[in-house]
Amino acid sequence: MLGIIRVLTHDDRQFVEEHGRLIQREYGIVSLSRCIPDQRKGIYDDASQILAVPKIVALGQALQAEGCSALFLSCAADPGLAELRRAVTIPIISAGSASASVAAMLKRPAAVMGIGADAPLPFKQLLGESVIYARPEGVFNTTDLLTPQGRESALSCADTLYRQGAQVIAFSCTGFSTIALADSIRQHLGKIAIDAVSAAGLFISQLAPR
Amino acid sequence: MLGIIRVLTHDDRQFVEEHGRLIQREYGIVSLSRCIPDQRKGIYDDASQILAVPKIVALGQALQAEGCSALFLSCAADPGLAELRRAVTIPIISAGSASASVAAMLKRPAAVMGIGADAPLPFKQLLGESVIYARPEGVFNTTDLLTPQGRESALSCADTLYRQGAQVIAFSCTGFSTIALADSIRQHLGKIAIDAVSAAGLFISQLAPR
Incomplete structure (x- = not known):
């Protein structure tokens, strides 16, 4: 199971799972998508990125604990990628x-x-x-x-x-x-x-x- | 450390480590190259492939045991890739x-x-x-x-x-x-x-x- 980290907070499940659907359609890979909490505008400047990084790390650890064998950090800026790699033992691919x-x-x-x-x-x-x-x-x-x-x-x-x-x-x-x-x-x-x-x-x- | 599996037997270290050198030059990744034993002509037909698969699996397991965090199976036919994936817990990339x-x-x-x-x-x-x-x-x-x-x-x-x-x-x-x-x-x-x-x-x- 692939764990997908969305770097914004959103209530619409369809929206949150969209990247997972694209990957499943193209590669047949099943995934589990989750949002970081309390960032409804996502990451849009340095301050919002600094706020997001510990949440990204915690979410990655939670997804590994739930049995994910790989993670996809779905953001072109790779926010917190290095920190996340230090915090989990499974492979991480980031969009950027x-x-x-x-x-x-x-x-x-x-x-x-x-x-x-x-x-x-x-x-x-x-x-x-x-x-x-x-x-x-x-x-x-x-x-x-x-x-x-x-x-x-x-x-x-x-x-x-x-x-x-x-x-x-x-x-x-x-x-x-x-x-x-x-x-x-x-x-x-x-x-x-x-x-x-x-x-x-x-x-x-x-x-x-x- | 990347473990590289060469699917033929060869005594020339320069030759055996060549793919590792190319990967290091392009990506800065350090590797350890090893050959499967007793196949001086490599894999060239069904019989030689059947003979090679258990050796590839054993070599992959040995490289993981020696601390490699990923494997590169350096053959365009991906011989034994599925079997190797079942035998080790680290990611494997194959040339083909x-x-x-x-x-x-x-x-x-x-x-x-x-x-x-x-x-x-x-x-x-x-x-x-x-x-x-x-x-x-x-x-x-x-x-x-x-x-x-x-x-x-x-x-x-x-x-x-x-x-x-x-x-x-x-x-x-x-x-x-x-x-x-x-x-x-x-x-x-x-x-x-x-x-x-x-x-x-x-x-x-x-x-x-x-």
């Missing part, structure tokens, strides 16, 4: 380093696409401080992506990055997973895009959690 | 499924390149029974790759596959790692190639063996 490391391994011109102001730390560490980064016009949070304009803006942003010479785009936001942007890119642009949830599933699939 | 699963995750037209008669099983399982497969002309074993003609033939084989529509080539032979064929492809053809040893290193890097 999963996505960035696959892009880095391909060793072709890469760009990062997200919804924040800048590429998250694991992308800079694995693809270089000066890695090209873009966010879709008019998209500032995952809800903006769910509108027809949001989807169009995301595809258009990717198209621009490919035209500028990127051969690979790594997603630094799991909101793109929800709207299946990687599929749109493959279908409409015929290019290579690394979905962060799918990249995490790739790693988990090779760990063969039992 | 590592290479094939990265190619599959990209979901673009893929081909497989090796030196055997056909694509090994993990490549058919992950990329489809009918996945396009080719081997370089005049290359029948890894030694053939080490000559200038062998290298030229390998690059030319890749070029043909890309011209036929492949956007991604997954290597099903670790001999291509030795001659750095993926780098040649990137440099001369500007295309995406998945090196099997490098793909294995990618997975190990995210497992963070301690």
Whole structure:
């Protein structure tokens, strides 16, 4: 059983289990998703990240105690990943380093696409401080992506990055997973895009959690 | 410490430790390489594979007992992978499924390149029974790759596959790692190639063996 750590507090089970559903659909892996407590706006700055890290560590330990054989830290910033690795004995895959490391391994011109102001730390560490980064016009949070304009803006942003010479785009936001942007890119642009949830599933699939 | 299982018997330490050196150079991971005993020709047919599986399992158990926190089964056919997973409690990455699963995750037209008669099983399982497969002309074993003609033939084989529509080539032979064929492809053809040893290193890097 894979334990999925969601780094925000949310009451909607459908929403909380969404990354688990994507991983099950693509890799047939069954999971158990849990939220950290009392962070309804998730992690959005240094203070909220500092507050979240001990909760992430405690949740990871609880999931291991409940029998999970691997963990997925579902956030592109890998918050508390090092601390979590010290606190549990099972393998942990995190969305940011999963996505960035696959892009880095391909060793072709890469760009990062997200919804924040800048590429998250694991992308800079694995693809270089000066890695090209873009966010879709008019998209500032995952809800903006769910509108027809949001989807169009995301595809258009990717198209621009490919035209500028990127051969690979790594997603630094799991909101793109929800709207299946990687599929749109493959279908409409015929290019290579690394979905962060799918990249995490790739790693988990090779760990063969039992 | 990563434990590397070589599926043939060889006295030359340099040769035995070569995949470990490649992984250390690319990912900074330190490893310990060991060969299975009494199989100087390695695995080359069903009978030699049946003979090798219990040796692979025993070697994996010994490496875990010596303190390895992850294993790399360095063979594109994943021989005995399921049996080994049942016999040890640490994560195991195998060259064949590592290479094939990265190619599959990209979901673009893929081909497989090796030196055997056909694509090994993990490549058919992950990329489809009918996945396009080719081997370089005049290359029948890894030694053939080490000559200038062998290298030229390998690059030319890749070029043909890309011209036929492949956007991604997954290597099903670790001999291509030795001659750095993926780098040649990137440099001369500007295309995406998945090196099997490098793909294995990618997975190990995210497992963070301690």
